[in-house]
Amino acid sequence: MPNEDGTLAREGALDRVPEAFAPVVAAARELTGGAFAPGRLHSACLYGSIPRGTAVPGVSDLDLLIALCEEPAEEDRAAAAALEAELDGRFDVIDGASALLFGVPTLLSERERYDLGFFVACLCTPLLGEDLAGRLPRYRPTSLLARETNGDLHLRLPRWRRRLAAAGTDAELARLARGVGRHLVRTGFTLVMPRFGDWAGELEEMAEVFAAYHPERAEQMRTAVAVGRRPGDADRAVLAALIDGLGPWLAEEYRVAHGVKAPRP
Structure with missing residues (x-):
């Protein structure tokens, strides 16, 4: 609360x-x-x-x-x-x-x-x-906060694709899966956070908040939770589907709703 x-x-x-x-x-x-x-x-x-x-x-x-x-x-x-x-x-x-x-x-x-x-x-x-x-200031669930916390997905997607193509071991794939799954869930949550009006801590809660606003993407987001929670079980095809399916849609929705994160060095 x-x-x-x-x-x-x-x-x-x-x-x-x-x-x-x-x-x-x-x-x-x-x-x-x-x-x-x-x-x-x-x-x-x-x-x-x-x-x-x-x-x-x-x-x-x-x-x-x-x-x-x-x-x-x-x-x-x-x-x-x-x-x-x-x-x-x-x-x-x-x-x-x-x-x-x-x-x-x-x-x-x-x-x-x-x-x-x-x-x-x-x-x-x-x-x-x-x-x-x-x-530091007191923070509110604003579009500015959403933009600056997770408005960089468009930059991450090409790096994830390169890492997926180069992953030659289960350990490399698992490290990538953990990052991809968790970042997608957090980005999906912060997309809708200003409307939700609060913060959520657990990936499962974040996914369900997101699903209430975007039910058509709910199963993809729940898949991202599973990938983030159990990266050792990650399937290369499932990971590719998240990066090339959910990822671009989410990046564009984020750009329209909140803009993109201020550049970092």
């Missing part, structure tokens, strides 16, 4: 973390605090199913956003990769760990105000250090 003033409520909280994942979260806080050179780390957040309280042991991954005082350097990226490997190797309850790495100047920039800024303020749960949401 949105806040009383119609702004979007933050979707996660530390008190929603399932008990099985509490040791992982505690370790993530401790390890992140010591992973980077002195003076580099500003703060860290959790996002995804663990802070939403919907994580499944052995299935869900641990997602971190790490904010650095300055823009990331190669040694920071190496430290983040080592952190991911340490958490993944130590805990069987998670199916991998990932850490997004950004500098505070980028997260608070005007260019990212309605993309990464929104992500930090509404989709991230503070874990360590300052909560940057205090320096």
